[in-house]
Amino acid sequence: MLRRILSAVGIVALGFVLVVAFVCWNLTRVRASVQSASATRIPAYEAAVAIKELAQSLQNEVGAAFLARLESDIAERSAALARLHKELKGRIAEFSAPRFAALQTETLASAEEDKPLDGGNPSETLGDLIERIGRDQTELAAATDQAIELAAGRLQNAARLALERETLSKVFRRAQIQSLAAADPKAFGNVSRAVLLVLYSDSTSDLNYVGRARFNEGVAALEKVGLTAEAAGALPAFREQFEKTLALALTVSASRSDVRFFAEPLAKLVTAADRLQRHAGDGFHAGQALVEAQTRRIILLSIGVSAATIL
Numbered sequence: 001m002l003r004r005i006l007s008a009v010g011i012v013a014l015g016f017v018l019v020v021a022f023v024c025w026n027l028t029r030v031r032a033s034v035q036s037a038s039a040t041r042i043p044a045y046e047a048a049v050a051i052k053e054l055a056q057s058l059q060n061e062v063g064a065a066f067l068a069r070l071e072s073d074i075a076e077r078s079a080a081l082a083r084l085h086k087e088l089k090g091r092i093a094e095f096s097a098p099r100f101a102a103l104q105t106e107t108l109a110s111a112e113e114d115k116p117l118d119g120g121n122p123s124e125t126l127g128d129l130i131e132r133i134g135r136d137q138t139e140l141a142a143a144t145d146q147a148i149e150l151a152a153g154r155l156q157n158a159a160r161l162a163l164e165r166e167t168l169s170k171v172f173r174r175a176q177i178q179s180l181a182a183a184d185p186k187a188f189g190n191v192s193r194a195v196l197l198v199l200y201s202d203s204t205s206d207l208n209y210v211g212r213a214r215f216n217e218g219v220a221a222l223e224k225v226g227l228t229a230e231a232a233g234a235l236p237a238f239r240e241q242f243e244k245t246l247a248l249a250l251t252v253s254a255s256r257s258d259v260r261f262f263a264e265p266l267a268k269l270v271t272a273a274d275r276l277q278r279h280a281g282d283g284f285h286a287g288q289a290l291v292e293a294q295t296r297r298i299i300l301l302s303i304g305v306s307a308a309t310i311l
Contacts, residue, residue: 040099045280047094051133052273054088055140059266062144062259065151074155078148085141092137095130104130108279129276136269143262154255161252164245165199171241176234183225190218198246204253207246215242 058081065077094100104127124132171177172195181188194215197206219239227235 040103041280044095044100044103045277047091048273048277048280050091051088052270052277054084054091055266055269055273058084058088058140058144062147062151062262065148066154066255066259068151068155071152071155074148074152077151081144081148085137085144088137092130092134095126106279108275126276126279129272129279133269133272133276136265136272140262140265140269143265147259147262150255150259154252157248157252157255161245161248164241164248168195168241168245169199171238174234176228176230177238179228179231180222180235183227183231184221187218187221187225190214191222194218195242198242198249202249202253204250207250207253211246215239215246 061077061081061084065074065081068074068077095103104125106126108124108126108129172192180191191214194211194213197211197214201207201211219235222235
C-alpha cells in the first residue's frame with residue numbers, strides 16, 4: 001500500500017516537474033521575443049516616428065522663414081533647419097546599425113498609396129526604403145537651402161517694396177497728379193483704385209488683373225483728354241513709378257507661393273516615412289501578437305498537463 005502511495009506521489013511530482021520545465025522553456029521563448037522587440041522593433045518604430053516628425057518640423061521652419069520680417073529671423077530659421085537636417089540624417093543612419101541588420105531584407109507590404117512619388121517599385125525591402133529615404137533627405141536638404149535663399153531675397157525685396165510704395169504714394173499725392181481728377185473723374189478713379197491696390201494689396205491676381213488693368217485703362221483715357229502742361233509733364237514719371245512699384249509687388253507676392261521645389265521632395269520624404277512607420281508598427285504588433293499567443297499556449301498546456309498528472 002505504501003509503495004503504491006509513494007509511486008502515485010512520485011508520478012505527481014514528476015508531472016509537476018515536467019510542467020515547470022515546460023513552462024520555463026516556453027517562458028524563455030517569450031523572453032527572447034520580448035528582448036527582440038526591445039532591441040529592434042520598438043527602436044525601429046521610434047526612429048520611424050522621429051523621421052516623420054522631423055520632416056514636418058522642417059516644413060514648419062521653412063514656412064516661418066517666409067514669414068520672417070527681420071534678417072535675424074532668417075538666420076535663426078536657417079540654423080534651426082540645419083539642426084533638424086542633422087538630426088534627420090542621424091535618425092536615418094540608425095537603420096544601418098547592426099541590430100537592424102535582420103530587418104533590412106524584410107519585404108514591405110504593398111499598397112497603392114505606398115507607390116513612391118519617384119516612380120519606384122512599391123514592393124521593396126526595408127533596406128531599399130531606407131536608402132530611398134536617405135536620397136530624399138539629401139534632395140530635401142538642397143531644396144531647404146534654396147528656400148532659405150528665396151526667403152532672404154523676398155525679405156530684401158519686401159524692404160525695397162516698402163520704399164517704392166512710399167515713393168509712389170508721394171508722387172500720387174502731388175498737385176499735378178491730383179489735378180487729373182478734374183480732366184476725367186472716371187479715368188482718375190480707375191488710376192486711384194490701381195494705386196491703392198499696389199500700395200496695400202499682396203494678391204498676385206488683384207495686382208495683375210485689377211491693378212495693372214485699371215491703371216492702363218485710366219492713363220489711356222487721361223491721355224485722350226486735354227491736360228495742362230504740368231499734368232501732362234508729370235504723368236510719365238507717375239507711370240514709371242507705378243510700373244516699378246507694381247513689378248516689385250508682384251515679385252514679392254509670387255515668392256510667397258513659389259516653394260514647389262521644396263514641397264515636392266518633402267512630400268516624397270513624408271510618404272516614405274509614413275510607409276516606414278507603418279511597417280515598423282506592423283512588425284511591433286506582430287511581435288506582440290506572437291508573445292500573446294505563446295503565453296496563451298503556455299497557460300493552456302500547463303493546465304492540460306497538470307490536469308492529466310492529477311487524474
